[in-house]
Amino acid sequence: MHMARRTGRRPGNPDTRESILGAAREAFAERGFESASIRGIATSAGVDPALVHHYFGTKEQLFKACMNFPIDPAEVLPQVLSGGPDEVGERLVRFFLRIWDSPAGAAGVALMRSAVSNDWTARLLREFVTTQMIRHVLPSLTTIDQADAPLRASLVATQMAGLAMVRYVLKLEPLASAPHEVVVAAIGPNVQRYVTGDLGAAAAAAQRE
Amino acid sequence: MHMARRTGRRPGNPDTRESILGAAREAFAERGFESASIRGIATSAGVDPALVHHYFGTKEQLFKACMNFPIDPAEVLPQVLSGGPDEVGERLVRFFLRIWDSPAGAAGVALMRSAVSNDWTARLLREFVTTQMIRHVLPSLTTIDQADAPLRASLVATQMAGLAMVRYVLKLEPLASAPHEVVVAAIGPNVQRYVTGDLGAAAAAAQRE
Secondary structure, eight states, rough: OOOOOOOOOOOOHHHHHHHHHHHHHHHHHHHHHOOOOOOHHHHHHSHHHHHHHHHHOOOOHHHHHTTTTTTTHHHHHHHHHHOSTTTTTHHHHHHHHHHTTTHHHHHHHHHHHHHHHHHHHHHHHHHIIIIIHHHHHGGOTSOOTTHHHHHHHHHHHHHHHHHHHIIIIIIIIGGOOOHHHHHHHHHHHHHHHHSSSSSOOOHHHHOOO | OSSSSOSSSSOHHHHHHHHHHHHHHHHHHHHHHHHEEEEEEEHTTOOOOOHHHHHHHHHHHHHHHHHTTOOOHHHHHHHHHTOOOOTTTHHHHHHHHHHHHTTTHHHHHHHHHHHHOOOHHHHHHHHHHIIIHHHHGGGGTTSSSTTTTTHHHHHHHHHHHHHIIIIIIITTTTTTOHHHOOOOOOOOHHHHHHHSSSOOHHHHHHHEE
């Protein structure tokens, strides 16, 4: 699960860090982000909870450290969304391409590989997408009905995951080599519909159930 | 690469069959479907070309046997497309859900796993999607400009691959448990835009280059 090169200071004994991360991954995958506790993770790792806080900060920061995710969604997504809901689809696709075509893209492919081949990583990634991405993003899109929001978010995820799969893993042409502006013009409006468009009568009915 | 249970008669010695399939996978992945030849595959497998034809039929049939693909695209796709280009997006999504929610869905997950974790299978799948799916599908959509067709096909592939990834691999809710009609209403129009809609000025410009 080494996804991205990390920079900066890493406090503490590497073995202790690793056993905390291992315990945390297990807890987040098995119990989910909400139910997992620093105290429980510390117990599994055989360390004091204060040491977990000292090494990793908050529970959210610990979860990010577990995933080694190429970006920090809490930092980056607000920027992408700051222009408001119009054209958020195009901005998301443009931002996504910039990350995946950078050196961080290799980390993305590695994470995708790991999630597809390993149920445990899939659980961890699902939990990460739900609690660290979707939950942070949707409240800022104040013009959409919050009841639809989880469905909209999982639809956006289908388009983004599929773009990664076809462009960066399968490398299907002509999409694999298409310039960013072509991809943004082609895919942006579809993502936009998922975020703010009409999802059809059936989708609306499902929300009311 | 065991994707689907096979039924019916399988002629020939299992070892010979397997060495032909092994040689064929290598040839299709390395040289592509067009350049690979039955003669070359037979030579690699140390058998007579007539035996390859006897066991597997045409080169196309041999390729399908290599992939163990859950459906035969040449049989199935014309049915999905037979209603013409309107609402083809909804029909594709509905059909896709029916396959993936059937026992054949496990074969789809296995194929996706294999393609993501293994560059060689990714090459084989890319070649299969291009020559056995896209090439068969697009000419029947006579109302679209054939110059756009490969881009449109790879865009459809992003949405389908992403739907598989999020619903069946990551199992992100609420999409993972959404009834078919909700998914069709939500995703069908997006696929429809990829097939027949306006892909934007940048995409049009890319085609004219």
